Amino acid sequence: MDIHFYGATREVTGSCYLLRVGEHHILVDCGLIQGNPQHEEHNRDPFPFEPSEIDAVVLTHAHLDHSGRLPLLVKQGFKGPIHTHRATADLCRIMLEDAGYLNEKDAAWDNRKRERQGKEPVSPLYTQEEARLAHTQFRALEYGKTKKIVPGIKLTLLDAGHILGSAIVKLELKDGNQRRVVVLSGDLGHSGAPILRDPEPVRQADLVVMESTYGNRQHRPWDATWQEMGEILSRARADKGNVLIPAFAVGRTQELLYVFKQHYQEWGLDDWQIFLDSPMAIKATRVYQRHGTVYDARARQILEKVGDPFAMPNLTMSRHSTQSMAINKMDSGAIIIAGSGMCTGGRITHHLKHNAWRKHAHILIVGFQAAGTRGRALVDGADEIHLWGEPVKVKAQVHTIGGLSAHADQKGLMDWYGRFDGRPRVALVHGEPESMQTLASRLHNELQAEVMQPEFGARIDLTRL
Numbered sequence: 001m002d003i004h005f006y007g008a009t010r011e012v013t014g015s016c017y018l019l020r021v022g023e024h025h026i027l028v029d030c031g032l033i034q035g036n037p038q039h040e041e042h043n044r045d046p047f048p049f050e051p052s053e054i055d056a057v058v059l060t061h062a063h064l065d066h067s068g069r070l071p072l073l074v075k076q077g078f079k080g081p082i083h084t085h086r087a088t089a090d091l092c093r094i095m096l097e098d099a100g101y102l103n104e105k106d107a108a109w110d111n112r113k114r115e116r117q118g119k120e121p122v123s124p125l126y127t128q129e130e131a132r133l134a135h136t137q138f139r140a141l142e143y144g145k146t147k148k149i150v151p152g153i154k155l156t157l158l159d160a161g162h163i164l165g166s167a168i169v170k171l172e173l174k175d176g177n178q179r180r181v182v183v184l185s186g187d188l189g190h191s192g193a194p195i196l197r198d199p200e201p202v203r204q205a206d207l208v209v210m211e212s213t214y215g216n217r218q219h220r221p222w223d224a225t226w227q228e229m230g231e232i233l234s235r236a237r238a239d240k241g242n243v244l245i246p247a248f249a250v251g252r253t254q255e256l257l258y259v260f261k262q263h264y265q266e267w268g269l270d271d272w273q274i275f276l277d278s279p280m281a282i283k284a285t286r287v288y289q290r291h292g293t294v295y296d297a298r299a300r301q302i303l304e305k306v307g308d309p310f311a312m313p314n315l316t317m318s319r320h321s322t323q324s325m326a327i328n329k330m331d332s333g334a335i336i337i338a339g340s341g342m343c344t345g346g347r348i349t350h351h352l353k354h355n356a357w358r359k360h361a362h363i364l365i366v367g368f369q370a371a372g373t374r375g376r377a378l379v380d381g382a383d384e385i386h387l388w389g390e391p392v393k394v395k396a397q398v399h400t401i402g403g404l405s406a407h408a409d410q411k412g413l414m415d416w417y418g419r420f421d422g423r424p425r426v427a428l429v430h431g432e433p434e435s436m437q438t439l440a441s442r443l444h445n446e447l448q449a450e451v452m453q454p455e456f457g458a459r460i461d462l463t464r465l
């Protein structure tokens with residue numbers, strides 16, 4: 001009875017854990033490795049286990065750094081079920097197909113270049129069709145219902161409050177007379193976030209595998225964040241320019257729409273035309289609309305009393321590129337929410353071309369911007385960005401709104417662990433080394449936890465805990 005750490009060890013992407021109980025092998029998450037191109041090449045490394053020998057997969061949530069190698073696992077021989085929350089199954093249908101589509105597009109682009117250089121073509125990591133095929137192996141579950149997934153392993157999903165359908169995974173293991181409980185946090189949500197419930201506390205475990213993304217950081221209070229957003233929108237209204245909001249299609253976009261609806265009168269949003277200009281975000285919003293039963297109390301109340309918590313009379317969902325291009329004719333009065341979230345591609349780049357040089361325009365940064373991206377350049381105050389090889393002056397006012405995070409901060413992580421009985425051992429994952437070390441020290445010093453920081457390939461013998 002053991003667990004092997006095959007991803008998100010001392011880094012934040014590529015989550016993948018193998019558990020072996022007797023003859024049975026299960027995997028928790030099979031995520032994409034993300035970062036710079038050299039790092040992403042590791043997605044093509046052979047799995048450190050035989051995919052056909054895995055009996056079942058448990059998926060914590062739909063983000064690609066947790067789900068994005070599942071089609072590859074299936075392509076390489078995994079035939080078992082993929083157990084996950086039903087909202088995650090719905091989100092994965094659109095996200096994995098989109099990933100497959102982008103893989104094909106990227107490979108085609110690379111191959112044109114490789115052909116000119118006389119090199120052999122590369123094949124996509126997996127195709128859209130392969131993603132579709134992998135999705136047929138998904139099995140939808142509810143929170144709080146225990147299911148025996150293979151002999152000797154019982155699974156319960158608990159709400160992690162990170163994105164729609166996100167789950168904490170509780171595994172009850174039995175091999176002969178040996179019994180152990182392993183709890184994997186998945187990505188834990190940020191308490192008080194809109195729409196979703198706070199991460200559910202768990203009491204019993206022999207081992208806790210816990211994320212540590214913001215193990216060294218505190219988020220600021222939500223009220224301060226909403227106040228700042230309201231003030232910026234009032235200023236933008238006085239300036240009579242457009243407002244551009246680069247946003248991730250799943251999670252952040254729905255939070256924005258929900259918060260806009262909540263503050264509709266207060267922020268004078270009836271004076272604007274609001275565009276959700278992202279086919280992917282539109283599809284993700286439809287999934288959020290279908291899963292009202294997992295909303296927090298406030299969002300459920302809105303759903304019951306007012307109806308759709310994302311609908312506004314002046315909100316246009318622009319699916320087609322012709323609709324998107326029409327927005328470019330507007331030089332004032334438009335709030336445009338579009339992807340990609342870090343301005344590396346997608347429709348937001350067209351809107352930047354048409355607005356970044358206007359001094360009355362405002363750009364709201366509402367999500368994490370990785371180093372080297374156009375979004376980060378905007379945050380860092382670049383006075384020029386390059387779009388399709390052409391320089392574009394940045395005269396628009398750029399605002400970085402703090403406090404918007406889908407991850408628990410240090411206090412959130414400490415509080416969640418603090419609810420376990422008897423201080424079970426902790427294995428920290430999904431964090432950069434500094435963040436992990438800071439959290440490890442606090443868990444040890446203040447809560448007397450025995451903390452491990454496994455390296456890639458590390459194994460913990462669960463019978464020895």
Ligand SMILES: [Zn+2]
Pocket residue numbers: 061063162187
């Ligand atoms: Zn996540």
